[in-house]
Amino acid sequence: MKEVVIVGGGSSGLTAAITAARNGKDVTIIERNNKCGKKILITGNGRCNFWNTDENLSHFHSSNSNLLKEFITDERKNSILKFFDSLGLAYKTKNGYYYPFSNQAFTVENALLSECKKLNIKIINDITVEKIIKKDCFIINPDKEKITAKNIIIATGSKAAPKTGSDGLGYEISKSLGHNIITPLPSLVQLKADEPYFKNWSGIRTDVKVNLLINHKYIKSETGEVQLTNYGLSGICIFNLSGEAAKALNQNKNVIISINFIPFASNPKTFLQTLNKNSYHKTISELLEGILHYKLVDIIIKKTHLKRDLLLNTLTDNELNNLIKTLTDFQIEILDTHTLDHAQVCSGGIPLTEINSKTLESLKVKNLYFTGEIIDIDGDCGGYNLGWAWMSGIIAGKNVK
Numbered sequence: 001m002k003e004v005v006i007v008g009g010g011s012s013g014l015t016a017a018i019t020a021a022r023n024g025k026d027v028t029i030i031e032r033n034n035k036c037g038k039k040i041l042i043t044g045n046g047r048c049n050f051w052n053t054d055e056n057l058s059h060f061h062s063s064n065s066n067l068l069k070e071f072i073t074d075e076r077k078n079s080i081l082k083f084f085d086s087l088g089l090a091y092k093t094k095n096g097y098y099y100p101f102s103n104q105a106f107t108v109e110n111a112l113l114s115e116c117k118k119l120n121i122k123i124i125n126d127i128t129v130e131k132i133i134k135k136d137c138f139i140i141n142p143d144k145e146k147i148t149a150k151n152i153i154i155a156t157g158s159k160a161a162p163k164t165g166s167d168g169l170g171y172e173i174s175k176s177l178g179h180n181i182i183t184p185l186p187s188l189v190q191l192k193a194d195e196p197y198f199k200n201w202s203g204i205r206t207d208v209k210v211n212l213l214i215n216h217k218y219i220k221s222e223t224g225e226v227q228l229t230n231y232g233l234s235g236i237c238i239f240n241l242s243g244e245a246a247k248a249l250n251q252n253k254n255v256i257i258s259i260n261f262i263p264f265a266s267n268p269k270t271f272l273q274t275l276n277k278n279s280y281h282k283t284i285s286e287l288l289e290g291i292l293h294y295k296l297v298d299i300i301i302k303k304t305h306l307k308r309d310l311l312l313n314t315l316t317d318n319e320l321n322n323l324i325k326t327l328t329d330f331q332i333e334i335l336d337t338h339t340l341d342h343a344q345v346c347s348g349g350i351p352l353t354e355i356n357s358k359t360l361e362s363l364k365v366k367n368l369y370f371t372g373e374i375i376d377i378d379g380d381c382g383g384y385n386l387g388w389a390w391m392s393g394i395i396a397g398k399n400v401k
Helices: 011-022 039-046 065-071 074-086 106-117 169-176 236-250 268-277 284-287 294-304 317-328 384-399
Strands: 002-007 027-031 093-095 097-100 122-125 133-134 137-141 147-154 182-187 205-214 217-228 232-235 255-260 332-333 345-349 368-370
Touching: 002 011, 002 137, 011 147, 011 384, 027 147, 027 232, 039 106, 065 345, 074 169, 074 345, 106 137, 133 169, 147 169, 169 332, 182 236, 217 236, 236 255, 236 345, 255 294, 268 284, 284 294, 294 317, 317 332, 368 384
Parallel strands: 002 027, 002 147, 027 122, 147 368
Antiparallel strands: 093 097, 133 137, 137 147, 182 345, 205 217, 205 255, 217 232, 255 332
């Protein structure tokens, strides 16, 4: 019988394996792919943004958000860099994002796998764990390989990016062992809508402030670059709103994204009037083309029903207010998210109320542990999801019996 079996050789599984082995445990990883760490290679556009200097707890989300502070503590956040220091990984920061100094995700994957080899961690590839039953011990795939284990750490990931092997099978295994599952939904994903002007603005990138409204109530905002596409909206600031949007859409709630195209203008009316005064009375279209993409200007003018060759100082108060509202509160009704194939992570998973926050051991099944995305914790863009993977792997690996 094996002492510790980790189901899933991704970021959290490898971290748990290394930590447990360093604590003297005999560890085996079962990975369905032909190599561990496949998803690591595509993170951060192949550069692996693995953590962030902004460690604020607000970057993490859960259906039981009041419990987050018990799972993500300062001590655990500090353990991330200590762990990578112990692997001999050199790293750097850019705009608060941590990257390997090589700028290659392969460096992170290689550091983890090299440490596994050094610690004599056994890795069994090309086996899909379809079933686990618990008797005196755990029996993995009882109708096939019949691997027995004293302890199990489930590190299978979520349903996001299924091409990397995360197809949600871990949820089914956990349910069969008595756990509930909060519905997994796409997060850090593009948002879809249906407007006739999308084909005209497709490909435009612009710096904006975006507000998320659910049932016409303000929820949260993000500032940054948005990518205007032929299906709707993309970009980091959209990704960071997508998790809340997906949950609302799943409950058939109305979801609106409001875009402020001139977030730098504290007083939009004064800004436009000053711009007009300094620009020798250009037409509205000429004035706006000085600050926005010309294709976007066309859409805004059509939306306000103004003529392109009008001068700003000839507009009525209603016309000027309408123009300002369109520039600062451009509303788009969101109909859906992009598919799980495009999502970086999922929200949902094993409820925090069913896991021991100190050890990540199941409160329902003794010697069963969870790490990473299968737990109902997801983060913003910027290395937070990998941060949780490292943290949870360290916790489970340290506490497995």
